[in-house]
Structure formats: C-alpha cells, structure tokens
Amino acid sequence: MSAQMSERAYAWVDDRLAISRGGRKLLDKIFPDHWSFMIGEIALYSFLVLVVTGIFLTLYYVPSGSDTVYHGAYAPLVGQKMSISYASTLDLSFGVRAGLLMRQAHHWAADIFIGSIVVHMLRVFFTGAYRKPREINWIVGATLLTLAIFNGFLGYSLPDDLISGTGLRIGFSILESIPIVGQFLAVWLFGGNYPGTAAIIPRFFIIHVLILPLVIIGLISAHLAMIIRHKHTQFPGNGAREDNVVGSPLWPVYAAKAQGFFFLTTGITFLLGAFVQINPIWLYGPYEPYKVSYAVQPDWYMGWLDGALRVMPAWEIHLPGHMIPNAFFPGILLPGLTFGAIYAYPFIEAKLTGDRREHHLLDRPRDHPIRTSIGASVFAFYFVMFGASATDVLANYLHLDLNYVLVFFRYVTVVVPLLVLAIAYKLCKELQGTDGGGRRKRANVVMRSATGAYSTVPVAPHPGDVQAALEPVAIDEVELVPVLVNGGNGDGTTAPPADGDGEHVYRIPREYR
Amino acid sequence: MPDERESRPGGEHAGGPGDGLSRPTIHASDGRGSAVSVAKTPADAPQLQIGAKHPRRAEVTAAALLVLAVLAFAGFGAVYIQGASNPWLGGTLGAGMLFFGAGTVVWGKYLMPRGPFEEERHLMAADPQQRADLVADFASRGRVAVQRRGFLTKLLAAGGAVMGVVLAFPLLRSLGPKPGLTLYTTKWKKGSYLTTIYNQRLHVDDVAVGGIVTVFPEDDVGSAVSQTVLIRYQSGGYAPTPFPERQSWGPHGYLAFSKVCTHAGCPVSLWEKQLGKLVCPCHQSMFIVADAAEPVFGPAPRPLPQLPLYVDSKGYLRAQGGFDEPIGPGFWSRGAGPQ
Ligand code: HEM
Numbered sequence A: 001m002s003a004q005m006s007e008r009a010y011a012w013v014d015d016r017l018a019i020s021r022g023g024r025k026l027l028d029k030i031f032p033d034h035w036s037f038m039i040g041e042i043a044l045y046s047f048l049v050l051v052v053t054g055i056f057l058t059l060y061y062v063p064s065g066s067d068t069v070y071h072g073a074y075a076p077l078v079g080q081k082m083s084i085s086y087a088s089t090l091d092l093s094f095g096v097r098a099g100l101l102m103r104q105a106h107h108w109a110a111d112i113f114i115g116s117i118v119v120h121m122l123r124v125f126f127t128g129a130y131r132k133p134r135e136i137n138w139i140v141g142a143t144l145l146t147l148a149i150f151n152g153f154l155g156y157s158l159p160d161d162l163i164s165g166t167g168l169r170i171g172f173s174i175l176e177s178i179p180i181v182g183q184f185l186a187v188w189l190f191g192g193n194y195p196g197t198a199a200i201i202p203r204f205f206i207i208h209v210l211i212l213p214l215v216i217i218g219l220i221s222a223h224l225a226m227i228i229r230h231k232h233t234q235f236p237g238n239g240a241r242e243d244n245v246v247g248s249p250l251w252p253v254y255a256a257k258a259q260g261f262f263f264l265t266t267g268i269t270f271l272l273g274a275f276v277q278i279n280p281i282w283l284y285g286p287y288e289p290y291k292v293s294y295a296v297q298p299d300w301y302m303g304w305l306d307g308a309l310r311v312m313p314a315w316e317i318h319l320p321g322h323m324i325p326n327a328f329f330p331g332i333l334l335p336g337l338t339f340g341a342i343y344a345y346p347f348i349e350a351k352l353t354g355d356r357r358e359h360h361l362l363d364r365p366r367d368h369p370i371r372t373s374i375g376a377s378v379f380a381f382y383f384v385m386f387g388a389s390a391t392d393v394l395a396n397y398l399h400l401d402l403n404y405v406l407v408f409f410r411y412v413t414v415v416v417p418l419l420v421l422a423i424a425y426k427l428c429k430e431l432q433g434t435d436g437g438g439r440r441k442r443a444n445v446v447m448r449s450a451t452g453a454y455s456t457v458p459v460a461p462h463p464g465d466v467q468a469a470l471e472p473v474a475i476d477e478v479e480l481v482p483v484l485v486n487g488g489n490g491d492g493t494t495a496p497p498a499d500g501d502g503e504h505v506y507r508i509p510r511e512y513r
Numbered sequence B: 001m002p003d004e005r006e007s008r009p010g011g012e013h014a015g016g017p018g019d020g021l022s023r024p025t026i027h028a029s030d031g032r033g034s035a036v037s038v039a040k041t042p043a044d045a046p047q048l049q050i051g052a053k054h055p056r057r058a059e060v061t062a063a064a065l066l067v068l069a070v071l072a073f074a075g076f077g078a079v080y081i082q083g084a085s086n087p088w089l090g091g092t093l094g095a096g097m098l099f100f101g102a103g104t105v106v107w108g109k110y111l112m113p114r115g116p117f118e119e120e121r122h123l124m125a126a127d128p129q130q131r132a133d134l135v136a137d138f139a140s141r142g143r144v145a146v147q148r149r150g151f152l153t154k155l156l157a158a159g160g161a162v163m164g165v166v167l168a169f170p171l172l173r174s175l176g177p178k179p180g181l182t183l184y185t186t187k188w189k190k191g192s193y194l195t196t197i198y199n200q201r202l203h204v205d206d207v208a209v210g211g212i213v214t215v216f217p218e219d220d221v222g223s224a225v226s227q228t229v230l231i232r233y234q235s236g237g238y239a240p241t242p243f244p245e246r247q248s249w250g251p252h253g254y255l256a257f258s259k260v261c262t263h264a265g266c267p268v269s270l271w272e273k274q275l276g277k278l279v280c281p282c283h284q285s286m287f288i289v290a291d292a293a294e295p296v297f298g299p300a301p302r303p304l305p306q307l308p309l310y311v312d313s314k315g316y317l318r319a320q321g322g323f324d325e326p327i328g329p330g331f332w333s334r335g336a337g338p339q
C-alpha cells in the first residue's frame, strides 16, 4: 500500500471518527521507563496468549462428562472407559497437529498470567501506587487476581483427569462448608451432591471460556482506561514531579518496546510449551471418584489454599443441630479476610495517616516501614502456606516423620510472618539512612583552588553517556524528525532525501558522542 | 525533591504547541543543577539522540535478530508440514517470537530517541463549582420527574425489587435440585452386598488379613458417595472397636468405613498396614482403624463413619444397614437432618 493510499484510508476513517481532533496527544502519551512497570504488561500479554490459545483449544475440546471408550493415538489408555472430556483432551494432545503445543502454552500462559499479576500487585503495594486517586484501580486489580485464580482452577478441571477431579471434590467441600448457604450453593452449582450431574463439565466450560473471560476483559479494559485517565505513576528523580510524566512517548519509542516485550512474552510461553511438560493428564489417568493419585498438588496459585487446608488444626464449631466445618476456616475465611484486607488497605491507610492528597510520585518501600513490613509479612504468610502444600513430599524427601513436618509448619505459619514483620521494619529503618532517592547519583569532582580551598562540584552530564541523568524534554514541544545518515546540518534542517522517494533513515547525527 | 528545576518554563520560549512554528524547544541543563530553557535545534539535544553508543552495532544486532526470526518462523512452517513433534513445533515458533521480540526491543531501545521526555499531568480533583452545578442540575431535573409522582416512584421501586428477586430464581435455583436427602444418605441399606468395582460380591474368604478393598452397594458401583473401604483387620472374631454397641459390626475381623474423608471429601485410599492407619492422600489425615477410624493426625475433624456388616448364610459380606450419620465433610445443617 503506497503512502498515498494509506493516507486516504486514514482520512476516510478520520472523517467518520474524528481521530485527529485529539491532536498529537495520543502519540505523545508518555510511558515511564522503569522496569517494574513491565510486570503488568506481561500480565496483559499473557492474557492475550490465553485467549488465542484458548480459542484454539475450544475447537477440539469437547465438554462432556458422558462416558466413552478410548480409541485414540495414546496406546496405554486404549480401551479404557473415560469421560468424553478426557478423551477429547487426549486427542487434542496426541491427534491434533500442534495441539499439545497449544495446550501446554495455554497452561503455561495461565501460570505466567497469574504470577505476573501477583508480582505486579506487590510492586503497586510496596511503592504506594494504590493511593489516591488510584484506589478504584487497586480494587479492579485485586478482583482481576481472584477471577484469574478462579478461571485457572476451572480450566484445569476441564480435562477431567484424576488430579483435577480431586481438586473439584475439594472445591465442592469448601463451597459446602459456608454456613447456612453453602450446602445449597454447592449442590446447585454441581447439579446435585458431589460429583453432581453430567452437566457440571459443560457448565464449568462455559464459565471458563465465556463468562469469566468476558468479565476479565471488561475489567482489564476498565483497568487500562483508568491508567490512561490517571496517567502512570513514577519514581521521583530525573525531573519527575507530581504534575508531569517522564519517560518515552507512545509513538514510536514505546510502541516498539511494547511490541518487542509482547513477543518476548509469547516466545517464552511457547518455548515453555515446547520443552517443559505441564499437566501430562495421560499420566494421571481418567477421573474416578474412588481413586486418587499420590502427591496431589494443584497448580501453584492454588498451593497456598492446599497448604492452609493441611496446616489447619482439626477444629470444627458445633452448635445445636448446626456446625461450621473445618474446611471453612482455611478455605473461605482465610481468603475472605485476605482479600477483604487487600480491598480495604488503601482506605485504612488513608484513614490512619490522614493523607487525603493525590499521589503520582511513588514511594520507596523503605520510606514507609509500616506498610512495607505489613506487606512483607502477609506475603511471607502466604509463602509459608504455599510451602505447607508440600508437607508429604518434604517428609518423603527428607525422610522425616510427616508428623514433625506438619507440626513444624503449624508453628512456622505463625512465627515466620512475625519475624518477617520485625525484620522488614528494622531493615527499612536502617536503609532510610542511606541516600539515593532511587536514581543513580551523579559523580562529584573535588577541586582545589589556587588558594588551596577545596570545593565539590557535580560532574556535568556528558550527553553521550547513558548514565547521565538528563532533564526531560517536553514531548509536545519537540518535533521528532528523522535525519539522514551523515545528513544532519546541525541547525535543525536536514539534507534533502538522497533517494528521492522520501525514505528517511531514522537516525540522528551524534556530535555529542 | 520533585521540583529540581526552579520553574517549569511556560511561555518564555519559542515554539509552544500552538504557535504554528515547528521550531522545537528543549530544556537543557547547564550541568550545575539549575535549569534554563534554551531554544535549540533538535539535533543538538542529547535527549533526541538515539540510545546506542554504537548505532551501527545496534542496527546489525537488530537486523540479525529479525533475520533469525524469519528463519525460525519459516522453520515452524516447515516442521508443521512435516508433522514434527512438539519440541520442534514449539521450539521454532517460540524462538521465532523471541527473536522477533528481541529485535524490536533493540530497535526501540537503541535506535530511537532515548529521552527522557515529559508530558503534563493534571490533578484528578474536579472543580468544585463544576461538580456542584452538575449535581444541582441532576437533582432539579430529577425533581421535575418525580414531583407529585411519589406513587409512581414507589411503584417503580417495587417493580425493580420484584424483578430482582424473581430473576435470582432462574439464575440460581434452576441450577440444581434442593439438597434434600442427598447429603445425608448413601445407597447402603439393610442387606446390601459389598460389591467390588468389578461388580463382584465379596465372600468372607475373599480378603486376606491385612487386605483392603473398595466396596460399593450393588446398585451404586463406582459411586462418589457410597464408596467404602473394607479392611480385614484380623482373621476371625469381631474386629476391635471402642464402642460396645458396635460389637457386632465387624464379623470375621472385617471393618468397613466410608471412604469419603471427613475433611474435604477425598477418597481415603492409603492403608498403612503395620500401623493400622488409613491415610487420606490429599492432606494426610490419618485414621486409626482399630479405634473406629478416629482421626489422629491432620485436619480431619471427625472419624470416618462405620458401616455395620454381617456375613450371610452363604458367606457373603453384607451391610446391616446404612451409615448412622452423614458421610464426608461437614456442612451447616449436618446435625439438623434434611429440610
Ligand atoms: C483468565 C484466563 C484463563 C486462564 C487462567 C485459563 C487457564 C486454563 C488452564 C490452567 C487449563 C488447563 C489446561 C490443561 O493443562 O489441560 C485450561 C483449559 C482450557 N481453557 Fe483456559 N484459561 C483462561 C482463558 C481461556 C479462554 C479465554 C478460553 C477460550 C476462549 C479458554 C479455553 C480453554 C479450553 C477449551 C480448555 C480445555 C482444554 C484442555 O484442557 O486442554 N481458556 N485453561
């Protein structure tokens, strides 16, 4: 398409949608360059991978709990009775070209998606990015995390293998444990007492591929719209202030980097899907409710729940005719309290500090020891829970009595978070003494005058030196024009294009090198 | 700290956004911390220089990465047509994407103006007057609608409320039946044969001492609810129990317990013969068989319910009746019986 044609096409659209009316604003949108802002992007990109690979899977996966006898490509299971779901997942893995790749990439993308959401959330928490005016976006983000975890759980239930079936059984029991309404919710959702009716797999399928993805897409859109509204937060230094944003413009610098990082994310996901086996359901076998495989472990993002279920002492609350079952405490109360606290944190903090101002500059974690140590402690708690989901594996591996391992974890879940709380607090206080403000310090020269007096002068930034902290340039006040190689005149004019057709090489003369 | 420069130059420079001149203006530091605004040509500003120290090298790197990407993608096409195995397919595709991405990152990071650039940000807080006006307009127009229409307003609210409630019916209630008896009962009843997963009735001689078998009632083989573990604890006599009333439940040394864990419902399927313990593989709850499946370890809060057995005249193992309590994990009205 020639330049003229694309210009006309754009004019056609512009006349109907008035895109140009906003002026250069869109091209000028500034994205901070700090690496920690990339983590949220990885979450976004891996969600796109989930959607694309997921659509591929829907073309072959058959959601049905009805029985069939397997006659597919995987010899060891030929002739076995299994659900159609399980058989179709085997066919997807062994019979469809690139099917296994898409399945494994989907599963890896789910793990990367949720992992990057968690790390992104930690970044936002420890830098105080959730403060006014971004509280709503914090809530949207936390909701995205819960929905992503739910959808991941539903996703790995779909193949109907021995491990996922066991997970469903535990899920049913947790739902059933909710006081008053739990037994109804569980029985209704599953269409009967466990294992429910054959409707359960199609039901989970439609929640997994349609309902939750739609909600997630809606929330991601809201999340991004709010980021555009608020503009990014940024670390102080390098000319960053409350009333500006410092970084790279959307077009072309950020666009190039974003496209690059998108493909780095997808590339790594597919390489994992190619070389690192994940969820080999053919090794687990089809689900039978009376069977269970040894060392059942859920996906990592459910590990904390599994650990909490293990560590919880064998308590129940008995009332006349009624009870609150054991699974309620680790399965409902613990996540409920945690997410309740996550949702409430920005408001609690604002209330306690009395800080009602807007904040666009980020905090250094050390400057807010209370926030930082609370966050570290809660994270440590969940980390220990995650470790506790491996009690049996640890006991086997270390040849220890399972008893000791469990008791150890029961203590550790209490002790470690408290220790982390204290250590993190102390560490913050210590670090506060050191300076740096998050930016590289400029070198100083010590000079001695003729009279013998000493003075310290910061070294002037050397323009060609990447380390030098340059003052930001107002993007709406510069023209980014391509300059021909060796063609710049140094006075803002450029030499006429050498090859007549207006092709410029995007390069700027570097007299400063 | 944020305000390192004395002031943000506003109008004292040429080339503001709207003046029609395309003469760019940049803020350059004079190197001693105090900032001045100088109109300069773009080529002079270090911020507008590309990021690379050695542009040629960066260009070659980016080009090499993109060439590798093209090769890897073409390789994917080739191995796909060949019908190659997963590592080949994913390896070529993933590597292609990785090179493609790395190439663009190098391009964006080293061959484009390295900045930093800035744009203005306006505080979120709205203008109080604007807000007050809008709220007032909304309220006064609202009053136009509801003035002396109090009755209509109430009807509207009633309609909305009823609609909300009835919509919850199909959304929730259609999903499944009321729990009814299902959470309280199993298919075991008086006289049920203990049947294996292969539909074989168990005879008193079928299981050796120390052996374990999963059994079901004949009409519910493979069931998630009725599944029961049968253990031959000793060769003869009544199997031990701390409960006198269960003296007759364990003939010929047999004991039978619900296989559904009282913690979170997993099948309790590991049998540690030497220790006489049943172990749940999910969260390692342990139940002492000779102690009427009392939990001694892990999170399980209650013993596994015991199935009373007898041996009929032909020597088949059968149930004296169902379990005398709901099996499996707890739920709110477990003790109250079906509603
Ligand atoms: C929040 C985003 C999502 C997450 C966290 C997620 C996670 C998962 C996981 C962990 C599995 C199990 C894969 C396995 O190892 O077999 C799965 C299966 C599946 N997913 Fe997703 N998924 C998401 C979105 C989607 C979307 C948007 C679609 C389709 C439009 C989809 C379609 C499927 C299908 C058809 C299966 C079953 C096929 C199979 O198990 O191989 N998923 N999902």
Ligand code: FES
Residues within 6 Å of the ligand: A309, B261, B262, B263, B264, B265, B266, B280, B281, B282, B283, B284, B285, B298, B299, B300
């Ligand atoms: S389900 Fe048996 S210990 Fe948790």
